[in-house]
Amino acid sequence: MRLQEINPSVKAGAVVIAIILLAFAFDPVTPLLVLLGSSAAACRFGGVSVKKWLLCLSPFLLIAIGYVWSAMLFGRVPSGAHAQILWSFGPLQVTAAGVSRGISLGLRVMSFAALSLLFVLTTSPSHFMFSLMQQCRFSPKIAYGILAGYRFLPLLKEELAVIRTAHRIRRMGVTGGWADQVKQLGRYAIPLLASAIRKAERTAMAMESKGFTGSRQRTFYLRLSVTAKDWLFLAAVVAFVLVSFYISGRLGQLSWYSGEL
Structure with a gap:
């Protein structure tokens, strides 16, 4: 077993x-x-x-x-x-x-x-969310939201690497004191936040177009x-x-x- x-x-x-x-x-x-x-x-x-x-x-x-x-x-x-x-x-x-x-x-x-x-x-993680929805009556809205956020993590990591590379090309990655490091964190956070908002909007529109309403009376591809x-x-x-x-x-x-x- x-x-x-x-x-x-x-x-x-x-x-x-x-x-x-x-x-x-x-x-x-x-x-x-x-x-x-x-x-x-x-x-x-x-x-x-x-x-x-x-x-x-x-x-x-x-x-x-x-x-x-x-x-x-x-x-x-x-x-x-x-x-x-x-x-x-x-x-x-x-x-x-x-x-x-x-x-x-x-x-x-x-x-x-x-x-x-x-x-x-x-x-x-996917099986755990499916099990929570099917055996524990977990809300599909919350479960699929957690799954979507989990799937976004690798994408955000790749985007952070792209942003760092772009900053190095423009000689913006060189930092001095702690004040410059705080500013650099802001230059990372704002593009990542904007990208996350765009991904969330596209995901919400895609789920709505596919008829996702969050109802518990739904079918699953994995039982x-x-x-x-x-x-x-x-x-x-x-x-x-x-x-x-x-x-x-x-x-x-x-x-x-x-x-x-």
């Missing part, structure tokens, strides 16, 4: 449920298991290469490191036996509990990112359905998160989020 074959709405629901369940845990073992499981599922059943997966996770790793560092240094210092000081410099103190709390917070960030990337990298395979995937994701809770509890590491850092 490939993840690309799962109904996008069911897949999104499974990811949201997993993130909500995982938000109640605040220990290093549970999010670590979810992170490893999500990575294995994306590479094994989603066809995502290990290199691409690590590259997509790398920005979130930097964010997680920032959370770990801030929680270790500026988190609430516990009292009693858990306040074992590992390192101190002036008013800054790093305790064993702070390190554990920071690692737990960082792994939570990574596990949330892994679950989100699992959905993004294995789901077609998506929810099958037993989709429900099996949903049950497997929820079961995996619950098993991660169980393993963490058996190891004596499971703890629940109390709202304090």
